Structures are given as C-alpha cells and as structure tokens.
Amino acid sequence: MKDTLVIYYSAENHTKKIAEILADKLNADLHEIALKSPYTPEELDWNDEDSRINQEHDDESLREKIELTPETTSPANWENYTKIILCYPIWYGIAAWPTDIFVKAMDWQGKTIIPVCTSHTSGIGQSASLLQAAATNGDWQPGERLFQDATEEEIAALASKI
Numbered sequence: 292m293k294d295t296l297v298i299y300y301s302a303e304n305h306t307k308k309i310a311e312i313l314a315d316k317l318n319a320d321l322h323e324i325a326l327k328s329p330y331t332p333e334e335l336d337w338n339d340e341d342s343r344i345n346q347e348h349d350d351e352s353l354r355e356k357i358e359l360t361p362e363t364t365s366p367a368n369w370e371n372y373t374k375i376i377l378c379y380p381i382w383y384g385i386a387a388w389p390t391d392i393f394v395k396a397m398d399w400q401g402k403t404i405i406p407v408c409t410s411h412t413s414g415i416g417q418s419a420s421l422l423q424a425a426a427t428n429g430d431w432q433p434g435e436r437l438f439q440d441a442t443e444e445e446i447a448a449l450a451s452k453i
C-alpha cells in the first residue's frame with residue numbers, strides 16, 4: 292500500500308504529464324481532479340473576452356458552480372495516504388480554480404501536502420497559501436513551481452527534493 296498520492300488538475304495536459312512523471316519517480320499513486328464539464332479550447336481562450344475562462348475570471352461566483360466528478364472527490368484508499376503532492380496550473384497568477392473546489396471538498400486531516408504548480412512564466416506567488424487558506428486542515432508545506440514543459444531531469448530533481 293503506497294503512502295504518497297500525486298493529485299493533479301490539468302486543462303491542457305502539461306500538468307498531467309508532469310504529475311505522471313512525478314508519481315513514477317516517487318513510487319506514488321496518481322489521481323486526477325476531473326470536471327463534469329471540462330473546458331473546451333474555446334472556453335479556455337483568454338484572448339476572447341467572452342470566453343468561459345474570462346467570465347469566471349471576472350466573476351468569482353461562477354467558479355463556485357464548477358462541479359467535480361464523483362470519482363474526483365472519493366479517491367480510493369484516501370485514508371491511507373499521508374503525503375499528497377498537489378499539482379495544478381497557474382491561471383492569471385493563482386491556482387487554476389478547479390483546484391480550490393477540490394481542496395475545499397476534501398478532509399486533509401493527517402496529511403502533509405506539497406503544492407506543485409506549473410506555469411509559463413509566473414512564479415508560484417500566493418497560489419499555494421491561498422489553497423492552504425481554502426483547506427480546513429492538513430499540514431501544508433511551501434510549494435514548488437515547474438515550467439510547463441519541464442524536462443524529465445527537472446522533474447526528477449524536484450522529486451528527490453520533496
């Protein structure tokens with residue numbers, strides 16, 4: 292039975308690839324944060340001011356309506372994991388908001404959480420501390436940041452650090 296779980300949200304697969312490699316390097320299980328209505332490429336288009344992503348960016352109340360699949364909030368053997376690597380993309384300087392929905396839905400009691408964000412240029416900023424604030428409990432560690440197209444060597448280096 293493994294004690295480490297790598298959890299990821301990924302809209303465009305960069306974070307997914309990184310999470311898969313991290314799970315392999317850490318000999319951890321892998322779990323996806325999946326939406327009932329995933330973003331289409333058009334919905335994620337930040338150049339379109341009417342796109343879903345820009346509407347949700349401008350009106351935070353819309354983010355609360357995002358629904359996760361039932362499997363997302365009931366990971367198998369959740370009580371067995373003591374270490375969680377929480378991987379997410381940066382959107383407009385903060386964690387992609389489906390990550391917050393997941394964090395609020397889960398009980399983090401007895402778990403050490405290491406946030407790992409992926410981005411194009413931004414640093415981790417306040418994204419990890421905002422996730423910690425959204426959680427009711429858990430031992431939240433300072434987060435890490437990887438470039439969206441991090442190499443296997445860079446991911447391996449992070450895995451040995453955490």
Ligand SMILES: Cc1cc2nc3c(=O)[nH]c(=O)nc-3n(C[C@H](O)[C@H](O)[C@H](O)COP(=O)(O)O)c2cc1C
Pocket residue numbers: 300301302303304305306307335337344379380381382383384385409410411412413414438439
């Ligand atoms: C809506 C949106 C907003 C983004 N905002 C930022 C940002 O503020 N800073 C940044 O460096 N990258 C930003 N990016 C790039 C993503 O953080 C980066 O490509 C990430 O690795 C995507 O992960 P994914 O492919 O798993 O969804 C943004 C991407 C999207 C779709």
